[in-house]
Amino acid sequence: MGRRRLQPFDGLGKRELLEHQRQFIYDPRRYVALVGGVGGGKTWALCMQALVLGTQPFLSSGQRNQILVLRKFYPELRDTTMQVWYEEVCPPDWIAQRNDAENFCVLKNGTRYIFRSFEGANEISKLTSYNLGAFLVDQAEEMDEDTFNMLCTRLRRRDIPLRTGRLVANTNGHDWLYRRFKLPYITGKLVPDYGLFECTTRDNKYLTQDYLDDLEKLPELWRKRYVYGSWDAFAGQIYGEFRREVHVEPARSIPSNWVRFRSLDHGVVNPTCCLFWAVDEAGSYHLVDEYYQGGGIVRDHAAAIKQCSVVDGAVQNWLTYADPSMFARSLQSDSISEAWSIADEYAKHGLYLIRSNNDVQVGIDSVRECLSASPPRLYISERCTNLLEEITTYQWKDIRPNMVGGRERPRKVNDHAMDALRYGIMSMSPAAKKILAYDPVMVGAGDGKTWPPPFTEKLELAIRSSYAGAERTSF
């Protein structure tokens, strides 16, 4: 086991590290990432890291360090990473041997740097034979997690002050870098050997003002990701308006005069998601809680959803908007002869659902309108962890050139809370009101102006009456 503390480096000359570069380079943890905006000084930090690691005094005289420097494609490795290394960072008179045909160099103290690409299985398989003191990855968002895991197994050079894997990257949504390096900081569950430092383009004082001004003219999504290093912005993102600092609120107790309702997406194989809504006096929506459960049967979902609807010790009845396809009477029941729907099954267990509207485009537009309103009309409690994860990763399908004119569609992955979100928001659309199986004004529930109407006994009866099959069974 190494000593794991890096000695101060005296080879900077007149140069000076930026603060985030210094923190990244001297961090004693095994795996450390520096992630952020373009031009933030990441490649420079990685090369300086290589120099610091390669010039550390060795623990015993025998070993020399061997450091692998990686980038996905050779042309970029050669034209950016290696160029910064040879032309800006490594003093030429420290180099004993430079071999450009085989992409390695050796310092006078014996440290060997090997520059490699990790594009494709062939290149990656060649990396499995090294006995390394460190591996350093430029643009690590282009690496997959398996390659990273494999490189971790190569860190086994003995007598090295610090064996380490260092990564620099631009953010790329909620990828494996986010999961392994960023998420522990969000959840507060830090992983001992992992560290993360973040930078924006503006943290690099060596960039010129006109370069920074030009970046400000780029589209917002691009700026959020490439200038400000946002993990929540990526190409094809559906809810680009969503901002954690604006739309997420702490768990709170809900005033009793706020109207409550639920929205439900039932999954047979996929998770079932129920969202719990509250509408404040100004008509803004607050998503206060979620139920999110993979597998399971309707009886258990219904019971758990009711358990989440307890206020002051009593189960409350709220309207529950659901996927209209749940009302298709395609199931066979043992107890009655007629066909049966999933909605009937929920009703049997005391949860009377209302058809929402499943127009995906209109639903998404309505959510976006609420998010972008000023002040926003949609807030999400920090308790809704699955909803928050999905809203930041929800993405359009890749549009192929021959699909021009075709309608955009969301990717059907991790969208259960997203579907429930649409069913809830569509509950107030005129179209959704029209397709309800009852008229709340007629049954005396509410004045038709505020929506959804408060839950009353009359309303409950009206909804129940649409469940003929369910009514016939006793529950």
Ligand SMILES: Nc1ncnc2c1ncn2[C@@H]1O[C@H](COP(=O)(O)OP(=O)(O)OP(=O)(O)O)[C@@H](O)[C@H]1O
């Ligand atoms: N500590 C420093 N001292 C002097 N110049 C620096 C320093 N750090 C970075 N620079 C300069 O800032 C510029 C941008 O740095 P660098 O290329 O490392 O950024 P980057 O984050 O890797 O950018 P990209 O996202 O485009 O890959 C370069 O011209 C580099 O020489």
Ligand SMILES: [Mg+2]
């Ligand atoms: Mg770079």
